[in-house]
Amino acid sequence: MEVQKIKRFTSTHSIWLVLVVMVIFTAVMNPRFLSMDNLHNILMTEAVIGILAAGVMWCILAKGIDLSLGSVVALVSVVSASFVQVFDYGSKLFPNLPDLPIGVGVAAGIAVGTLIGLINGLLVAYTKIPPFIATLGTQLIARSLAQLYTNAYPVPTLKPEFKALGQGWFLGMPNIVWFMVIILAISGFMLTQTRFGKNIYAIGGNEQAARVAGIHVEKNLIKVYTWSCFCAAVGGVLLAARAGSGNSSYGLNYELDAIAAVTVGGTSHSGGICRISGVIAGILILGVLKNAMIFIGINPYVQQAIKGAIIIGAVVFDMRKNAKKA
Amino acid sequence: MSEYVLEMRDIVKSFPGVRALKGVQLKVRPGQVHALLGENGAGKSTLMKCLIGIYQKDSGTILYKGKETNFSNVYEALSSGISMIHQELTPVPARSVCENVWMGREPCKGILVDHKAMREKTKQLFDRLDVSIDPDAVMSSLTVAQMQMVEIVKAVSYDSDIVVMDEPTSSLTETEVENLFRIIGQLKEQGVAVIYISHKMDEIFRICDEITTFRDGEYISTDKVDEIDINTLITKMVGRELTQMFPKVECPIGETVLRVEHLSVPHLVHDVSFELRRGEILGFAGLVGAGRTELVEAIFGLRRKSQGKVYKDGKELQIKNPGDAIHNRIVLLTEDRRGQGTVGVRSVADNIVLSALERYGFPIRHREIRKDSTEYIEQLSIKTTGIHQLVMDLSGGNQQKVLVARLLLNDPDILIVDEPTRGIDVGAKSEIHAIITQLASMGKAIILISSELPEILGMSDRILVMHEGSMKAILDRREANQETIMSYATGGVEQ
Structure with missing residues (x-):
């Protein structure tokens, strides 16, 4: 009985074991890895990816994908930055803009990002085109809009209150990490504690069955894609705040990093399987890996290959685990 | 060489839980059309799939042209001269007609496909068989009937010695049926044997020479068509004793709860009206494809109806999707358990509460979910390791009970159960029958769709x-018997 319990524990939490092993191994190779500064550094680097992961996990759970996230980050960063440039800065994007509270910039950015998500949702739910294609299209469109909006120049010199969102600290942690924690917590709560979560599990597991069970599949899909881009919008605002400027080149391939984290975290691309603890572990594993490879001194040209191998390995392992169950 | 081109003897084929063929035989003469007759699930298609190598028989002998044969795949069967028109069409919709006809055996010049020859050969075939379809048309632009004709042409194009036709006319219009019969006539003249599977008695009596009847995977008889009449044949098809599997309890039937008026679904359901009363079980009988599932899907909001009204308790209902139906306490147990019923990767509890999530509030009250699902697991005696077991790990019968629990949790007034016992073992079957009867005695109104006449x-x-x-x-319970139902269902009797 005990043995079985341990077996089940290790099987459901195997991913956390992997993380622990990685941390111990790196710490042994280079004790400085465990310094508070470095741990903060890992979390800060992964915060925006983590926030995106909290969004895209829903799309993957619903048997879809969202490729537009990175571009949404860029678009939101320039839109919100354009409203919060220091009032007497000489080359503002909008020279005649009155002195607005930073809330306007945040709200404008979030609104634009969420709107892209709504469009993704409508496309996926009603035109029935594959989510891969729909969000690939909006990815290109959003990136293009960001470049048009700024002529591809950065939008610098932002108000200090705005920058504080991304650069400040609270209770011994960077604000940006707290934002990631909050967004992940909301996602986890929705996943397990609300009808919406249960509906998406069912839609991802068997869309037809969900429909026959009386679930409004289209409405729910729209919510999923809107939430996904809302998360990306939060990420875009924070990235602009942290960097102190908006830039249409931000967020390149961020969606792929987020998708990788969600996937390593055991979320099934065949839909219907996702755990928030897995997603968190996935984010941390990829973050620790990136950082650890630098600490151990692995050839930079090999680092991407190792990341790739780990993503493939994680999914193969997961598929085998699931296949055994079936 | 014997007088038969094909002899199948004592063929046995089992699937997990079911013996689909219990030692059947079939003897086919060259130049004849041989009908294979039986109810849905009698084993006709299974036997044909054993013949052409889709399935492997468990035991028995197949003699083809006097030699013992055992095809391990369709390609072997085709190259030995046996082709088959399947009941379900398998076109590649985005490719042209001629590419579909010559798929896998495209005429080539060297390593290159000779498109010109392909088109020419298709044209010749079409001319010979009097089919007027453009060989260059894209398959998906054709009507279902035209696709069926292409499939027929394809089967003939192999110049086979045996052509198996599994319900070839199910989607054909009258003129095309005539055309098919002319093609069959040509084949006969060439000495080809045709094995013809159909439910349509008039067709069988018109074009067939001999008829072999199966029932429940067993061989019943082979008769010459001019020595037998329709009624004898129907009795042979269905003539089995009613067992005590059906614990029907007479219960008081109340007032009308559901009224359906002039309901139609384009091409599938034509102007159906009926009433359903409290405590009543209304059986829907008919052959596969008769439109029964489509009819209830239209009532349940899964399919758009072109006309017709649905009233519950005298009030007209506007049902646009299944959610609306469930809110009006109309629930459906789907015939496609895996495709439209269960969410296999989720737990028993999640599946049970799926369409009643509203009642668990925000945030979800998990304790109530646990309590309710445990209750239903006990009440319906669902065999599971617990509410967290994944539904895909349950047996078919228990999966079905999980779906029944899902329906009951919505406290329905009207239950539509579509093939509730298909593919589940005998024990679970009678349990489900008992549940249905019990629900009726509680005053629920029930529509029961089944292709098993004894069940109906x-x-x-x-x-x-x-x-x-x-x-x-x-038909009223008292005036109905298998023969009358079968003659209505096959279109044998006009109203």
Whole structure:
């Protein structure tokens, strides 16, 4: 009985074991890895990816994908930055803009990002085109809009209150990490504690069955894609705040990093399987890996290959685990 | 060499839980059309799939042209001269007609496909068989009937010695049926044997020479068509004893709860009207494809109806999607358990509460979910390791009970159960029958769709018989028997 319990524990939490092993191994190779500064550094680097992961996990759970996230980050960063440039800065994007509270910039950015998500949702739910294609299209469109909006120049010199969102600290942690924690917590709560979560599990597991069970599949899909881009919008605002400027080149391939984290975290691309603890572990594993490879001194040209191998390995392992169950 | 081109003897084929063929035989002469007759699930298609190598028989002998044969795949069967037209079409919709006809054996010049020759050969075939379809048309632009004709042409193009036709006319219009019969005539003249599977008695009596009847995976008889009449044949098809599997309890039937008026679904259901009363089990009988599932899907909001009204308790209902139906306490147990019923990767509890999530509030009250699902697991004696077990790990019967629990949790007034016992073992079957009867005695109104006549006859108070999308009769329990239902269902009797 005990043995079985341990077996089940290790099987459901195997991913956390992997993380622990990685941390111990790196710490042994280079004790400085465990310094508070470095741990903060890992979390800060992964915060925006983590926030995106909290969004895209829903799309993957619903048997879809969202490729537009990175571009949404860029678009939101320039839109919100354009409203919060220091009032007497000489080359503002909008020279005649009155002195607005930073809330306007945040709200404008979030609104634009969420709107892209709504469009993704409508496309996926009603035109029935594959989510891969729909969000690939909006990815290109959003990136293009960001470049048009700024002529591809950065939008610098932002108000200090705005920058504080991304650069400040609270209770011994960077604000940006707290934002990631909050967004992940909301996602986890929705996943397990609300009808919406249960509906998406069912839609991802068997869309037809969900429909026959009386679930409004289209409405729910729209919510999923809107939430996904809302998360990306939060990420875009924070990235602009942290960097102190908006830039249409931000967020390149961020969606792929987020998708990788969600996937390593055991979320099934065949839909219907996702755990928030897995997603968190996935984010941390990829973050620790990136950082650890630098600490151990692995050839930079090999680092991407190792990341790739780990993503493939994680999914193969997961598929085998699931296949055994079936 | 014997007088038969094909002899199948003592063929046995089992699937997990079912013996589909229990030692059947079939003897086919060259130049003859041999009908294979039996109810849905009698084993006709299974036997044909054993013949052409889709399935491997468990035991028995197949003699083809006097030699013992055992094809391990369709390619072997085709190259030995046996081709088959399948009941379900398998076109590649985005490719042209001629590419579909010559798929896998494209005429080549060297390593390059010779498109010109391909088109020429298709044209010749079409001319010879009097089919007027453009060989260059894209498959998906054709009507279903035209696709069926292409499939027929394809089967003939192999110049086979045996052509198996599994319900070839199910989607053909009258002129095309005539054309098919002319093609069959040509084949006969060339000495080709045709094995013809159909439910349509008039067709069988018109073009067939001999008829072999199966029932429940067993061989019943082979008769010459001019030595037998329709009624004897129907009795042979269905003539089995009603067992005590159906614990029908007479219960008081109340007022009308559901009224359906002039309901139609384009091409599938034509102008069906009926009433359903409290405590009543209304059986829907008919052959596969008669439009029964489509009819209830239209009532349940899964399919758009082109006309017709649905009233519950005298009030007209506007049902646009299944959610609306469930809110009006109409629930459906789907015939496609895996495809439209269970969410396999989720737990028993998640599956049970799926369509009643509203009642668990925000945030979800997990304790109540646990309590309710445990209750239903006990009440329906669902065999599971617990509420967290994944539904895909349950047996078919227990999966079905999980779906029944899902329906009951919505406290329905009207239950539509579509093939509730298909593919589940005998024990679970009678349990499900008992549940249905019990629900009726509690005053629920039930529509029971089943292709098993004994089930329909054993369970129903009244029986609605459909044929090709139209309602042919509503029979009372007392006046219904297998023969009358079958003759209505095959279109044998006109109203």
